[in-house]
Every structure is written in structure tokens, then in C-alpha cells.
Amino acid sequence: MxxxxxxxxxxxxxxxxxxxxxxxxxxxxxxxxxxxxxxxxxxxxxxxxxxxxxxxxxxxxxxxxxxxxxxxxxxxxxxxxxxxxxxxxxxxxxxxxxxxxxxxxxxxxxxxxxxxxxxxxxxxxxxxxxxxxxxxxxxxxxxxxxxxxxxxxxxxxxxxxxxxxxxxxxxxxxxxxxxxxxxxxxxxxxxxxxDVLSGEAKRAPNIWIRFQLEWLYRLLKEPKRIFRVLKVAQFMMLHTPIISRIMRLFGFSKTRARGKG
Structure with a gap:
């Protein structure tokens, strides 16, 4: 186990x-x-x-x-x-x-x-x-x-x-x-x-999941999900050390990134 x-x-x-x-x-x-x-x-x-x-x-x-x-x-x-x-x-x-x-x-x-x-x-x-x-x-x-x-x-x-x-x-x-x-x-x-269980929406095929492209499959099926993809991009930027340091260097703190600074 x-x-x-x-x-x-x-x-x-x-x-x-x-x-x-x-x-x-x-x-x-x-x-x-x-x-x-x-x-x-x-x-x-x-x-x-x-x-x-x-x-x-x-x-x-x-x-x-x-x-x-x-x-x-x-x-x-x-x-x-x-x-x-x-x-x-x-x-x-x-x-x-x-x-x-x-x-x-x-x-x-x-x-x-x-x-x-x-x-x-x-x-x-x-x-x-x-x-x-x-x-x-x-x-x-x-x-x-x-x-x-x-x-x-x-x-x-x-x-x-x-x-x-x-x-x-x-x-x-x-x-x-x-x-x-x-x-x-x-x-x-x-x-x-x-929606997936009911059959009204389909999950990405295994090959897409294996290559970490499930997000792209879903985006192609539902273009309106672009805003959700942008949220994922924001998340990854906050967790990429080099990008995070550059953002802080130019004054883009996490607070400003939210539009509250």
C-alpha cells in the first residue's frame, strides 16, 4: 500500500x-x-x-x-x-x-x-x-x-x-x-x-494527459476557457523563481499583481 x-x-x-x-x-x-x-x-x-x-x-x-x-x-x-x-x-x-x-x-x-x-x-x-x-x-x-x-x-x-x-x-x-x-x-x-460522468463533456485522451497537455485539449474543445488558462499561467509565473524575482525587481509585488497596489 x-x-x-x-x-x-x-x-x-x-x-x-x-x-x-x-x-x-x-x-x-x-x-x-x-x-x-x-x-x-x-x-x-x-x-x-x-x-x-x-x-x-x-x-x-x-x-x-x-x-x-x-x-x-x-x-x-x-x-x-x-x-x-x-x-x-x-x-x-x-x-x-x-x-x-x-x-x-x-x-x-x-x-x-x-x-x-x-x-x-x-x-x-x-x-x-x-x-x-x-x-x-x-x-x-x-x-x-x-x-x-x-x-x-x-x-x-x-x-x-x-x-x-x-x-x-x-x-x-x-x-x-x-x-x-x-x-x-x-x-x-x-x-x-x-458533466464528464454524464457524458456531456469528454475528458482528454490519456496521451494528452501523459504529455501534460490536458489543458490544451480542453481549451481546444472550449475556447472560452482561455481565462482559466491565463490563471494557470499566472500561477506558474509566481512559482518560477527567475520570473518572480524580475517581477519584484520592477515593483510588481503580489499585491500589485492583484491590482490592489
Whole structure:
């Protein structure tokens, strides 16, 4: 079994240094077996940049039990810092592993978020791929998600796993605000994973992922993602020592880079 090796800090965010299988063995399986609660954030460079620009979001991410490195930019940054992470652990891969384990052990999953079509198809496809999976319930993300009755309705289903697909920041804030209403559960923000699971969006082929070009594949498929790519570029600039020194030399501190200087 691959073990976890503490945390690796990137821009003030502590990433769990693990592998997909190691994380399942050391965290997910024991947590589900003991009916504990666990808050997982899968963070890419865009999320890390957002924690830098939004202090409340930084607090939410830092409150998580585990932050996983979901992005090759995080892996490369950690390597440049001399504190390498074992591997990229993507949210969609963790989600699929949890669904497989839930089917095997009889755990239930709740699907919250995304559009109604994506939400419904994601639950249906999960059920088709994992026939013995228990679906505790599902609900699209276009509702008053902070309504006490709404949250209580979800909690009464007593799900073992709660996938929250509300988009960056919103999904993590929702988990932090409401997980105390549940008596158990592994909570994870999954971003656009329902779209992938439902078949409405396709993940990059393995060859693109292997050559660290998943970002380019997604950009070609969705040109509007250019602004997200620019965030990744900003992240890498902040973690390239030579560029960072040049920026500081000419007075472009991190504060000025945010447009607040």
C-alpha cells in the first residue's frame, strides 16, 4: 500500500502528498467504514490563485481535511520548490474510485449540483456502471442551497458520500457551512465532474494527459476557457523563481499583481 507522506505547501495551501490508491486506502475506506466525516478539496492552480485573491476562500480550503493536487501545474510547482508530490490526484478519478468502493461495500452517494440534465444523467450513468450502488438522492444546483429545510432534506437521506458540483468556491463554501448538519459523510467538491460522468463533456485522451497537455485539449474543445488558462499561467509565473524575482525587481509585488497596489 502506498502511504501518505505529510503535506507539501504551495502558496500557503497544504497538499496531501499521496497517490490515488494510497488516499483510498489511508483515508476514504477507513472514513466510510467508521462513519466519520471528511472534507476533501481537489485543487488545481486556478483554485490556489483564488485562495490568494479571496481570504474567505483560503480559510475554507485550509479548513478541509485534505487538499489533493488536481492539476499538473501543482505537481510542477511542488517539484520546482524541491518538495515533489507523488502524483496528480484528480477529482474525477477519486470520484470514480469512491463510486466503485461504495458499490462494493453498500455505501450510498448523493449527487448535488450542476444542471438538472447533467445531474440526472450523472446519477443514471453511475447507477448503470455500478449497478449495486445506492443513490441516496440527487438535486440540481439551481435552488436555494442554503435553505435550512433543503439542507435538512439532504441530511435525512444519511448519505455516505456527498458529491457537490456547484463550481469553484461555491461548492467548497457550501460544504464548510453545512457539513455539521450531517452525522457522517465524505464531502467533496467535484466541479464539472458530473458533466464528464454524464457524458456531456469528454475528458482528454490519456496521451494528452501523459504529455501534460490536458489543458490544451480542453481549451481546444472550449475556447472560452482561455481565462482559466491565463490563471494557470499566472500561477506558474509566481512559482518560477527567475520570473518572480524580475517581477519584484520592477515593483510588481503580489499585491500589485492583484491590482490592489
Amino acid at each position: 502506498t502511504e501518505q507522506h505529510g503535506n507539501v505547501t504551495v502558496m500557503g495551501i497544504g497538499f496531501t502528498n499521496t497517490t490515488l490508491e494510497g488516499f483510498m486506502d489511508s483515508t476514504i475506506r477507513p472514513c466510510l467504514a467508521s462513519e466519520d466525516k471528511c472534507f476533501i478539496v481537489t485543487a488545481n492552480p486556478e483554485i490556489v490563485i483564488a485562495t490568494r485573491d479571496h481570504p474567505d476562500f483560503r480559510e475554507t480550503v485550509q479548513s478541509a481535511d485534505h487538499v489533493l493536487p488536481d492539476g499538473i501545474g501543482i505537481i510542477n510547482a511542488a517539484k520546482m520548490m524541491g518538495t515533489p508530490l507523488q502524483e496528480r490526484v484528480s477529482g474525477i478519478d477519486v470520484m470514480r474510485e469512491m463510486l466503485a468502493h461504495a458499490e462494493e461495500k453498500g455505501y450510498s452517494a448523493y449527487f448535488l449540483g450542476a444542471k438538472e440534465t447533467s445531474n440526472r444523467k450523472a446519477a443514471e450513468r453511475a447507477q448503470k456502471k455500478f449497478p449495486d450502488l445506492k443513490i441516496a438522492g440527487r438535486h440540481h444546483g439551481y435552488a436555494d442551497l442554503d435553505d435550512e429545510a433543503f439542507v435538512q432534506d439532504i441530511a435525512t437521506t444519511r448519505p455516505d458520500i456527498i458529491f457537490v458540483a456547484l463550481g469553484m468556491m461555491k461548492q467548497e463554501h457550501w460544504i464548510r457551512r453545512h457539513m455539521d448538519r450531517f452525522d457522517k459523510g465524505v464531502f467533496m467538491g467535484v466541479g464539472g465532474s458530473f
